[in-house]
Each structure stands twice: as structure tokens, then as C-alpha cells.
Amino acid sequence: MNKEEHPGLYIHFPFCRSKCLYCDFYSVASSAAIPDWLRAVQVEALLYKERFHAFDSLYLGGGTPSILDERDLATLLETFREHFSFLPGSEFTIEANPDGLSGEKVKALKGLGINRISIGVQSLNDTDLKYLGRSHSSKQALEALETIRSGGFANMGVDLIYGLETQDIPGWRKTLDRVLQFRPEHISCYQLSFEKGTPLWKMRAAGRASAIGEKLERAFFIFTSRYLERRGYVHYEVSNFARGAEFRSRHNRKYWSHVPYLGLGPSAHSFQDGSRWWNVRSIRKYCSLLSEGKVPVEGSESLTREQLNLESLALGFRTRDGVDLRAPGLGPEPGETVEKLCKLGLAKINNGMIQPTRKGLLVADSIPLMFCG
């Protein structure tokens, strides 16, 4: 476990204006319960007051937390600052959607101490956006990027989705090019995945949507990685690119290196001292449990050393930093497998680390298993 690093605080805001077809994060398309949630999440924060200290990141995710109004947001942040301490220079991120992100809103966010906006652009092609069920147009997305920049945000993350059946590589490059004009500090490029239970999943089952297939997925991935790296971005995790090491998402990296984090809100996950726990995936249950003075935890697990080691491999091989050659999860004699990985061009050894290549990142899910048994 990574104890020397500071913990992160995650807040899950489970409300959206509308649901996107691909999304499996927990959120509802009605804002009726926002006041209940606001009350409950502050109660929940109080429960962990003694257990977490000195955060260096706060991440307001969702859902679409940018639809919270300024006053509510101010109350919320004030409560967190009251219960917990944040180190100077902490990263405060909010996720936002292009629709309804006005200049005033951006200014207000900045005023509240938020120093990073992660904006869900997904695509700058209207056919793609429609396919994904997004509620905004490409024009609105471009305007939002403009607004964030002119509002003085020096740290902007852009979320994109690629590998859609409506898309080809030149089309995808157009989206990338237009995004790159804003020189975002961080870009997440997620390959479209069909998550169980989503409308897109059902559409695929019914034959109305399909995946583009391994060959194209691979081509898109390699293209994306090379294209962005040539433009100065570090491909530091399977789906994440930063314009320099300092712009890697401080918060997300905690997930990948067993740094403790506290997740508040329905369905949020937390991790501390080798234990992981997660909240109920229902706003109603979440609020009612907290109003009865109970923790809204649905489940928890205490990881054995072996499980932690296995996770370290799984997470490590998803990052360009890779896995330490001395990592216990690799087993007593990893030499032969390491050599094989290198020979296959899936990894390189650098400074005592096994670092996946682009080709390696593409098969990252199967690499840990090569070291087991």
C-alpha cells in the first residue's frame, strides 16, 4: 500500500439532465432528490471526519455535478473544508457537461476554489454525439471549451469516446484536432465499451448497434496513442493522456496505486488500509440510511496480501510506469515471463520497471495472468 501519498476525496453526484446510452455510472435523470442528496452527503462526510486527513485532491464526479447551482456547491465545499483538511496546492476537479456551462458558471467555479475542470465532450461530430445519446451538439462542446479557457482555467481535462461504428479514423482525427487547438492539459480517450444494463448494451443485443471488432479497435487505439504522443502528450494510462507529467490526473492515479481515497455519495467506492467499501447504488436508500444515522455502505472487502499483489499487477500493467521488477505479485521467478513479454514487444525494462509498450497496453488485461501459477 502506498501510505506516503496523501488520500483523495471523491464525491459522487448522481444526477444528470439526461442519460447517455453508453453510460453505466450510477445517476438518474431527475433533479428532484438533489436537496436530499445534498443533506445526506454532508452527513456522510461527518462520519469519516476522524478517519481521513490531509487530502490533496477533491474530485466532484458523477453524474453531472456542474448542474449544481453555485450556492449549493459553496455549501458543500465549505462542509468538506470544515470536516477535512486539504493540503495547500490541492487539486479540486469538477466534471462538467457542455450544455449549460455558461461563462458565469465557470467564473463561479473558479471563485469556489475549483482549479480543474474535466469536460465531457466525447466527440465533436454530431452523428457520433447522437449515437451516444449526448444532450449537446458539437457546437455547444466547442463553445464550452472556449468558455473554460476564457474563464481562466489553466488545467482542463477533456473526455472523449472513440471507436464508434459511426466513426472512422479520419473522422476521429478531426475531433482530436479540434480539441487539440485548446491545448487541454489532460485528455481521456475511452474506447467505446458496451456495459451490461446500458441502453447501448440492449441495442447491441437486439442487433441495432455493434462493436467495431478487435482489428479496428486496435487500429484506433494505436492511432490515438501515436497521434497524441506526437503532439506532446504522455500516454500514461490505457485511456489517459497528459500534456506533461505534472498534468496526470492526481486523483485517478490514487485508484491505480492503492493510495487511500474516500468516496462519498451513492455507489462511491473507498479504499483505506487494505480495505475497500462501497455505498448503496440508490439515492433513496443512501439518504434514508444516513437519516437513520447508519453508514450507507452496501459491501466491503478486506484484501489479503495476495489480492493486493494481484491488483497491483492488474493496475500497474495498465500504466506506462508499469510494475516494479521486484513486485511480489510477479512470483518468485518472473524472469522467463518478463523476457517473453519483452520478446513479444509487449513490455520494456526501464529503471527496474516492467513497462508495457503500446501493444502491451492493448492486452493489459491478460498480462497479470502470465505471472500467475
Added chain:
Amino acid sequence: MQHIRNFSIIAHIDHGKSTLADRLIQHAGMVDARQFRDQFLDNMDIERERGITIKTQTVELSYTSRSGEVFALNLIDTPGHVDFSYEVSRALASCEGVLLLVDASQGVQAQTIANLYAAMDQNLTIIPVINKIDLPSADIDKVREEIEHDLGLDSDDVVLCSAKEGTGIVDVLEAIVNRIPAPTGDAEKPLAALIFDARYDSYRGTIVSCRVFEGRIRPGDTIRLLFNGATHKVEEVGVFGLAREARKELSAGSVGYMIAGIKTVADVRIGDTMTLDTNPVASSLPGFKDIKPVVFSSLYPISSDDYPSLLDSLEKYRLNDASLTYQKDSSIALGQGFRCGFLGLLHLEIVQERLEREFDQSIIMTVPSVQYRFTLNDGTVVTVENPQYYPDPILIKSSAEPFIRAMIIIPERYMGAVMKLCLERRGVNPRVAYPTPARIEITFDMPLAEVVFDFYDRLKTVTQGYGSFDYELIEYRESDLVKLDILVNGDKVDALSLIVHRDRARQWGVQVCDRLKDEIPRHNFKIAIQGAIGGKIISRSTISAFRKDVTAKCYGGDITRKRKLLEKQKEGKKRMKMVGSVMIPQSAFVSVLKAKDE
């Protein structure tokens, strides 16, 4: 003794033996409808699933005849597959008569004939029974005629029944008590009891099924096993009802069980004679054979730590299935294991399944082989049933392999298909006979190796289930044999090597490579599978690499999910064997020789 009848039912597979047995048991009123499960005697899961009897089961029925006398009928069930002929012969040796069951629509089949000969060998009274007379396709007159002509039995003796409908059951029971002779024997003579079955019970030790021919056996007696002279003190004797029912004694003529705390599993051999230590019988009962296996395969624990437990399981298993032989073996790819001998491929599959289900063993079985003979230049003859020990080809003067005589009975319309199949399998010297109109009997001399793998399955496929098949070993014949090696990414997998006829080598090589291609999952690198003779590659297939499997997102809840999936995959990997860095599933080792369904 006058009111005891010991009998078996013999039949071709699917002719309704188990159904008739069920009906007889029901009639005896032993089982009420609630307790009754179809195929009462077939109590192993595998038997129920496959609808075949593998192990003999015995049950004593009480029957009050039309004349008002009460009889004890010992029904000794027999396995119904060609692989188990020794067990059949021992069960038959315990009887005075048999019911020869023939399906009213299918008529006499190859195995009916084989079983009849076995019963005639033992000088048993034979009662022909035509079953399934309720079927619309039943042709009783034709079947009567076949019984008369093909089997040489008196068609006036035929009893008609439908076990499924329950008609004619009393006629069958009456024929048993009236026509099958009561057992003879003298309870005052020295004990001579035939062991025809045995099974292991972890609380009671070995439970021996036996037929007492002479003398009597009581708890407290000390018995001696003639095969090795071992002695044991009898704890309990009894008969087989629904469960074991203890009795004061078993005397001449009766069939039952004996428990003597026998923990030394190897002591009990099917076909052996038991006698009393104090007053032994002069000679063994006839017919004891150390049965010879014809198919060989090596068996390895998936995890090498399980070797001792596998050894223990094999010892216990063998008690119940004396036809299995085994000895220590080792392989570079698979570690420590056992070379086992089986009666046939079905037997092999059953052993594998029973070891897994009843003994909870995770095992890998290698490609089956027959026993080959090589004459070397210096005149020595070596017997090889493990391809690993194939002699250096330079030293081989000549090689030979076992041949069988295959008897196949089919409706005439399948003749072309069956001829083609047999010729493909290197069948020679075909002879065709027409035992009855519209049906033919084809006899071929064929190498056993061509039959053991999947011949019976293929025959059933090409004849749409109408083909019946039986075989006997005839002799060793000279043959041009080579060793086919299989390489996975350049590593030789010794457990996949096999000895084949040179003319068939390429075909086998292609088939094995293709099958492995289906069996081995895709890896994140390319896998080349090659078949080679000596250093020469004769076949090849390639498993392309999957080159993308990574999931896009990995945040909060994804991590637990990902780990759980990995843990599951890790568990699955334990059921795979690693060759270099290639994971080969357990199933691959045997399946390579089965042709794909066409």
C-alpha cells in the same frame, strides 16, 4: 436352495435391459412408486446420463409364483458395452440362467450374439425375451425368426413383453422360476465363493459381491483369497435388497455380499475364489483371468501435489473396477503420473469421469495408445504402449500392431458408408454375410488402434444409430509404424506424441493440429502447433494472438470486478497445463484423436 434363482439379463445396448430390471423390481414390491427412480440398478450418475450400465449391480427379489411358492430371485445386472466383457463373464458365471433381451423393432444385433455366446460358454439356460412389443414398428414374427435362425434358439421359448408398458412381466418371472434351474451345491463342502464385484466403502472397507457355490460363510469365519492367499476375518454377510441386508450366513447357491474389513485394496480381484482358511477348497473356480487392457493412456494430476491422493484414489477405484491397470509413469510436460490400461475408450472416459466425480481428482489424460511390438535389429522384441518409449528408429527391424476382427450388423442401405469408414480405418479382408433379408453383417480385420479412438461413435453417426458393433482381438500383424510428435511453439509435448501407421501419419498430424487449434484458447501471442516425424514437420496450424483485451475504464468499482475476474481466471488456469508459456486445457489431451462431427 430349491427356491433360489440366479439370473442375468443380457441385451444389446438400448434394447431395454434397465427398464425390464426396473419393472421386475417394481413387481417384487420392493420399491414403492415414490421411491422408484427409473433405471434403479444404474445408480452411478454417469450411467444415468449415458443410459448404459457400467458396473454390475445385484438385487434380490422376492417373488410368489402362480403355484404359490415364494422364490428368492437374484438379478445380477451386467454392463452393456463391448469394453466390459470380462465383467460380463464373471457376472454370468454367478448365474444359472439369463434373459436374452431382443428389441422387437431392431431385432438381433451384434452384441446380442456376442452376449449369447458368453452365456452359452457358461452353459446357462437361455430365455429369449422380445421386448418393446408395444412399439408401432415392432415386428415380432421377424424377430422370432431371427432368434430361431441367427441365434439357434427355439422360437417357441420366446416370452413377449413390454417393459415400458409393464405387459408380460409375470410371464417373464414365471419363465425364470420354471425354466432356470435352481442352483446346485453342497453347503457342507469346503467354501468356494466367486467374487464377481467389489466396491469400497470408507467406513466398512471392501464390500465383496459373491456367489457361493459350495459351503457356507458366516460372520466370524476367516476367509482366504486364493489369488494371493491373504486371509481376513468376516464381519458381516448378507443379501442385496434395496440396501444391504445382513444375514446369519450365505450358503451354497446364494448370492450376496461379504464384509471382512479388507483395507488392502489390491487383495480383492474380480473372478477370484474365496474359501475358508481352516478348511480350504482344493482348487479355484474356473474362469479367473488377469484381464488384459487394450488401450493405454497416462493419467496425471493437474497439480503435482495431488500425486499421492491420485494414487490412493486409483487403488480404491481399482477395487470396484478390476479391469483398470496402472503403473508409475512420468512426463517432461506433465510430471509424475500413471500409465493406465483400459478395456476400451469408453472405459477410459468412464474412469476419467468417475475419478473426477467420485474421488474429486483433477486429472489430465494423455492420448490413448494400443500396445505395439517392435523387433529390433539384434532380435529382441520390445512391447511399447507409451509413445515415449518408441525405440530409436535406426534400431527397428520390424514393427507390429494388434488387429481385431470387427463385426458390424447394419441395415443394407448403410453398406457403402460403413465400407468406406472401415477402409479409411485401414480395414482389410472384408466379408459380407446376409443373416436376414435387408440386413448385412460385415466383418473386417482392422488395426485396434484405428478402432479405439472414436470408431464406434463414427459408426453410429454414419448409420444413424442403426449400426451395431462388436470385436475380438485376433493377432499382431506387421505394420509400418512411426512416431508422431506434437510441438507447441517449438516445445515438444511428450504427452501428445503418438505412434501411427506411416500412411496415416499426415492425416493424424493434420487432425491433431486442427483439434488443438480448437482446444487451446487464444493467447496474447501467436501459437504455432506442428506435427513432426523425426525432425520433419508434416502438419501445422496456427492460433492467432488476440491483440486487444484491455478494458477502457478502471476506476472505483472496476478494480474489485477486475480482480475477481483475474482470480477466476487464475483458478481456471489451474486446470490447464503450461507448455512453455502456452496454457493447454485438460480436455485437449484426449480430444485430439476424436474426429470432428461432420
